[in-house]
Amino acid sequence: MKELLLEVKDLSVFYTIKSGEGFFQNKKIKMKAVNKINFKLYKGETLGIVGESGCGKSTLAKALLGLNKDLSGSIVWLGKNIEKQGKQEWKNTRKDIQMIFQDPLASLNPRMTIGDIIAEPLKIHFPNMNSKELKEKVQQMMQKVGLLPNLINRYPHEFSGGQCQRIGIARALILEPKLIVCDEPVSALDVSIQAQVVNLLKNLQEQTQLSLIFIAHDLSIVKHISDRVLVMYLGNLVEIANYEQIYNETKHPYTKALMSAVPIPDPKVEKNKKIQLLEGELPSPINPPSGCVFRTRCPLADEECAKNIPMLQGENEHFYACFKVND
Numbered sequence: 587m588k589e590l591l592l593e594v595k596d597l598s599v600f601y602t603i604k605s606g607e608g609f610f611q612n613k614k615i616k617m618k619a620v621n622k623i624n625f626k627l628y629k630g631e632t633l634g635i636v637g638e639s640g641c642g643k644s645t646l647a648k649a650l651l652g653l654n655k656d657l658s659g660s661i662v663w664l665g666k667n668i669e670k671q672g673k674q675e676w677k678n679t680r681k682d683i684q685m686i687f688q689d690p691l692a693s694l695n696p697r698m699t700i701g702d703i704i705a706e707p708l709k710i711h712f713p714n715m716n717s718k719e720l721k722e723k724v725q726q727m728m729q730k731v732g733l734l735p736n737l738i739n740r741y742p743h744e745f746s747g748g749q750c751q752r753i754g755i756a757r758a759l760i761l762e763p764k765l766i767v768c769d770e771p772v773s774a775l776d777v778s779i780q781a782q783v784v785n786l787l788k789n790l791q792e793q794t795q796l797s798l799i800f801i802a803h804d805l806s807i808v809k810h811i812s813d814r815v816l817v818m819y820l821g822n823l824v825e826i827a828n829y830e831q832i833y834n835e836t837k838h839p840y841t842k843a844l845m846s847a848v849p850i851p852d853p854k855v856e857k858n859k860k861i862q863l864l865e866g867e868l869p870s871p872i873n874p875p876s877g878c879v880f881r882t883r884c885p886l887a888d889e890e891c892a893k894n895i896p897m898l899q900g901e902n903e904h905f906y907a908c909f910k911v912n913d
């Protein structure tokens with residue numbers, strides 16, 4: 587039976603921002619960046635989260651790591667609501683949930699050697715570990731992620747972008763977590779390096795039964811790593827399904843637009859493919875559209891879409907928020 591690690595129930599995440607212009611920028615507004623999202627994550631599974639910049643996916647990731655406290659709903663980790671955890675319990679949970687960041691170089695402290703960067707979480711959680719043990723563990727981990735152990739005393743600027751991301755992965759893995767939240771981990775890397783990093787994560791996952799939440803802004807990257815895919819638009823979950831269903835039985839018009847941009851390996855098919863361009867900008871979450879959040883850019887939108895909010899519907903673990911799917 588699949589082991590449930592994480593359950594997110596009706597999760598909304600808020601930001602307080604200042605509105606007005608220049609000197610008059612003093613009015614505070616509470617903005618809902620994530621709106622009532624529900625999903626589950628099982629041991630060894632990868633959930634891809636996809637959507638345009640500003641759709642709330644990184645905000646969601648930060649909430650899972652306890653970095654955004656202004657929220658409603660619940661985040662349940664191994665059966666316990668993380669909001670209700672005390673300091674020590676939360677410290678143990680954070681040991682199990684690690685993160686890999688988008689910009690590999692910027693996420694590493696330039697004044698620390700990579701050995702110290704990778705060892706830092708160990709020093710926090712195992713303060714009695716001696717320096718010999720620390721060095722051994724760090725070098726083992728460096729080897730695991732494809733870095734030469736004798737580079738332990740080098741600094742981040744001496745490494746390429748792909749190598750820096752390997753350092754970030756080593757740091758995230760050193761505590762043997764159960765889940766790694768990967769926030770656009772390959773978007774700052776060259777395409778050839780992207781594949782290497784994705785393959786590395788897949789291999790590590792096979793060895794350790796690790797679960798991953800893999801955030802990206804397009805479906806082509808999550809395609810190679812995800813068991814299930816969650817599509818977000820303007821803070822809302824618009825479609826969630828397993829990998830095959832999302833790619834072969836796409837339901838929501840927004841997912842269809844994202845799908846049309848995924849390159850097809852056959853040059854003939856790719857050449858004749860019709861890309862469904864989305865018109866207009868992503869609306870502001872401060873003032874979202876009435877009814878369906880996607881209606882201002884949806885080619886199928888009609889009056890009903892402006893009046894009513896589509897609820898998630900579907901079957902066989904494939905759910906989507908749209909009135910027109912079966913029309």
Ligand code: SF4
Nearest residue numbers: 878881884891908909
């Ligand atoms: S509910 Fe209407 S606006 Fe929303 S995605 Fe479906 S057709 Fe488009």
